[in-house]
Amino acid sequence: MSRGINKVAYKPVGVLLGVAAGAVAGAVFRQVWKMTAGDGEAPSATDEDRGWAEILAAAALQGAIFAVVRAAVDRGGAVGVRRLTGHWPD
Template identity: 85%
Template sequence: MGLAAGAVAGAVFRQVWKLTAGDGDAPNPTDEDRRWVEILAAAALQGAIFSVVRAAVDRGGAVGVRRITGQWPD
């Protein structure tokens, strides 16, 4: 499930980046033509999206385990 969450988070990030920055590609941290603000904003946005997707997948998995077994996973 972790790989699927990472793939979903990456796809969501790319779409959000296109909408917010108007640029198709997120900046690479070592791209000397990009400004610090742009690189750090992209990293913060990517981290936030990954965290939300990961939390949703973890929570969904726990709910599924509870439905199947009747107990909340540790």
């Protein structure tokens, strides 16, 4: 498969994997937040009853989890495509 076709063929797979990664990361973040903060829901940035430290900690944790899950899913998808097609997606 040529590079252009390979890239186009992988696009829909990448989009679906991105959506799945977002859902998984959201679920993981909610569970981690419950365990670390002992609180049911992470604070919103506009939550008047929460302090700066708690809001920024939640945002940092959420960002880290999303980045790790997204990287793992993207890498796994690329490995899967290579196994199926013999070519690494660009």
